Amino acid sequence: MSRNGRSNDWGFPRWRSYGASREAQAVRGCDRFGCDQPGNCPAPKSPNSPERWYFCPEHAGEYNRNWDYFQGLDDEERAKREHDERRDAGGFQSSAYHGWGGPGDGNRSRDELHALQALELEDDADFEAVKKSWRRLAKEFHPDVKPGDAKAAVQFQTIQAAYEVLRAAEERRTWKPRGAVD
Numbered sequence: 001m002s003r004n005g006r007s008n009d010w011g012f013p014r015w016r017s018y019g020a021s022r023e024a025q026a027v028r029g030c031d032r033f034g035c036d037q038p039g040n041c042p043a044p045k046s047p048n049s050p051e052r053w054y055f056c057p058e059h060a061g062e063y064n065r066n067w068d069y070f071q072g073l074d075d076e077e078r079a080k081r082e083h084d085e086r087r088d089a090g091g092f093q094s095s096a097y098h099g100w101g102g103p104g105d106g107n108r109s110r111d112e113l114h115a116l117q118a119l120e121l122e123d124d125a126d127f128e129a130v131k132k133s134w135r136r137l138a139k140e141f142h143p144d145v146k147p148g149d150a151k152a153a154v155q156f157q158t159i160q161a162a163y164e165v166l167r168a169a170e171e172r173r174t175w176k177p178r179g180a181v182d
Contacts, residue, residue, distance in 0.1 A: 043060055
């Protein structure tokens with residue numbers, strides 16, 4: 001029995017990896033001057049342009065930090081683009097229920113759960129309960145009620161931050177685009 005080709009596994013087939021080849025692999029470098037990391041994160045050179053830069057993850061994050069995706073579009077085009085993006089990404093939003101094994105039922109983020117703990121509420125509390133608890137705790141720890149108390153001031157700031165996190169999350173959940181019909 002003759003063999004057609006030669007392998008590099010030295011008689012141990014488990015050492016062979018899938019898709020392995022002996023040829024050199026082409027690696028695209030980061031387009032940021034002076035960076036020697038592989039550039040595998042594409043980023044647009046300008047808004048609405050098919051041309052791309054290729055950055056390493058660190059420089060891609062730096063490049064995208066202040067990126068305005070809607071730059072150069074008028075209000076009508078912005079609204080249409082945003083509507084199309086939300087429509088096309090709807091499948092990802094509906095899959096948010098299946099979290100990555102964190103606490104709760106998957107419909108609240110970790111920050112929201114921490115905010116609920118700060119407001120002394122259960123994980124399944126609705127927004128009306130959030131408002132009631134926030135008012136009660138804010139009255140209890142307000143700096144005007146306890147002047148000069150550093151612990152009360154820190155607790156009051158924590159309560160305020162927790163309420164802002166939960167309020168923003170509630171707005172995201174109940175947001176509907178203009179003209180949307182239930």
